[in-house]
Amino acid sequence: MKLPWILAGIIFSAGSASTQVSRPAFEVTSVKVNTHCDEGGGRSGGASSPGRVVLGCADLRDLILTAYSIYADGANPAPGSFRMQVVGGPAWMDSTRYDIIAKPAGNPPRSEMYGPMLQSLLEDRFGLKVHRETRQGGVYILTVAKNGPKLRATKEGTCVVADVNHLPEAGNATRVCGKGNTSSNGGIVTVDMPGATIAGLCSQLGISMDREVIDKTGLTGSFDIHLEVNAADLRPKFVAGRTFEQQDQPAVDNVDAGPSISTVLQQQLGLKLETGTGPVQILVVDQIERPTDN
Numbered sequence: 001m002k003l004p005w006i007l008a009g010i011i012f013s014a015g016s017a018s019t020q021v022s023r024p025a026f027e028v029t030s031v032k033v034n035t036h037c038d039e040g041g042g043r044s045g046g047a048s049s050p051g052r053v054v055l056g057c058a059d060l061r062d063l064i065l066t067a068y069s070i071y072a073d074g075a076n077p078a079p080g081s082f083r084m085q086v087v088g089g090p091a092w093m094d095s096t097r098y099d100i101i102a103k104p105a106g107n108p109p110r111s112e113m114y115g116p117m118l119q120s121l122l123e124d125r126f127g128l129k130v131h132r133e134t135r136q137g138g139v140y141i142l143t144v145a146k147n148g149p150k151l152r153a154t155k156e157g158t159c160v161v162a163d164v165n166h167l168p169e170a171g172n173a174t175r176v177c178g179k180g181n182t183s184s185n186g187g188i189v190t191v192d193m194p195g196a197t198i199a200g201l202c203s204q205l206g207i208s209m210d211r212e213v214i215d216k217t218g219l220t221g222s223f224d225i226h227l228e229v230n231a232a233d234l235r236p237k238f239v240a241g242r243t244f245e246q247q248d249q250p251a252v253d254n255v256d257a258g259p260s261i262s263t264v265l266q267q268q269l270g271l272k273l274e275t276g277t278g279p280v281q282i283l284v285v286d287q288i289e290r291p292t293d294n
Contacts, residue, residue, distance in 0.1 A: 024112060025120035026053075026102040031291045037097040053113050055100040060093045060126075060288070061086040063100075067122055068130055068283055071115030083212070085137075086130075089285035098291070129287040137280035140213045142202055142265070143272050150270035154222040159195040177222065180204040182234075188258045189234045193225040198271075201225055205261070208234040214278050217271065227268065233261040 037057035055063075069084045070077040102121055104113060122128040159177040177195030184190070193204060197220075202213040265271040 023116045023120050024104075024108065025124070026113075026117050027105045028103040029121055029125065030099075030101040030294050031121075031125050032099045032294070034097050034099045051107070052101060052103040053118075055098070057097040058100055059097060060089075063118065063122060064128070064130060064283060064285065066114050067116075067118035068132075071111050071118070074109075074112045074115040076111060083206070083210070084281055084283060086283045086285065089288050092290070093285070093288065096290075125291045127287060127289040128285070130283050130285055132281055133284055134279050134281050136277050137282075138211050139276055139278040139280065140205075140209065140211050141216050141274050141276040141278070142198070142213055143216045143274070144219065145266050145270045145272040148270055149217070149219060150268065151219070151223040151225075154195040154224050158224070161195075184231060187231045189229050189231045191225070191227040191229065191234070195222045196225050197222060205234075209261075211275070212278070212280060213273070214276075225269070227261075227264050228258060229261045229264050230258040 034057050064086045065082065065084060069081045072081075100121075102113070102117070104117060108117065154177070159175040161177050175194045178193065178197065178200045180196070180200075181192045182189055191204065193201060196204075198215050198217050202215045206213045259267070262273045265273050
């Protein structure tokens with residue numbers, strides 16, 4: 001499946017947008033409708049540099065998700081933040097694409113440009129107002145299987161606890177506790193997580209799956225986790241800001257390439273993964289207008 005541009009180039013605590021004050025803004029912006037996006041395969045991608053942001057064939061739901069969820073606080077995104085749905089708004093939101101060029105003063109970091117500064121652009125040029133809600137929605141629930149857990153406890157000294165801002169350099173053989181490492185070979189994805197909590201495993205799975213994974217195992221402690229899963233089960237099955245029903249269905253990998261994630265969790269870890277309902281956060285569009293002229 002081809003990921004949306006907003007994740008390929010980069011993967012507010014939203015109350016009413018009108019309550020935000022003194023937020024940084026771009027110095028110069030250009031917003032133009034692009035009527036040729038479907039001719040070349042849809043959204044063309046985005047780019048950023050210290051001098052400007054350039055977005056081609058931008059989808060408004062992607063933009064809203066990026067500004068108010070992924071980079072909402074002007075910092076690095078939280079796991080699963082790109083999966084949040086953006087609901088509401090008029091029909092033209094889903095049929096109109098925009099080319100956007102935005103130039104800031106100075107050299108702000110990407111997270112600030114795609115978060116607070118993009119919020120300002122959307123509110124100034126589109127009159128956008130959004131809020132965040134918690135509703136009951138589809139989730140995956142992880143529990144202990146009938147025959148009990150089969151987890152291997154982490155031995156002391158086999159991994160190091162590291163500050164996320166001071167991780168070992170690339171190529172360093174030191175294993176970081178709780179840090180997921182993935183690799184692929186054909187239709188198989190391998191996941192290694194030394195010193196991981198079950199909550200950490202749920203977060204790692206939730207990054208790639210189409211629903212949030214909720215920990216209901218009651219298990220505590222740290223474990224060394226190794227999984228070899230069919231790639232189809234760890235490939236995002238969604239487009240940012242949309243429901244599964246609002247998008248083209250993704251291509252399916254070779255179903256014979258390896259076991260499903262639910263089979264692997266039960267056979268190797270003694271855990272059971274089931275669909276269910278639980279609290280999920282969504283972004284609701286209260287107001288949006290076609291953009292003002294440049």
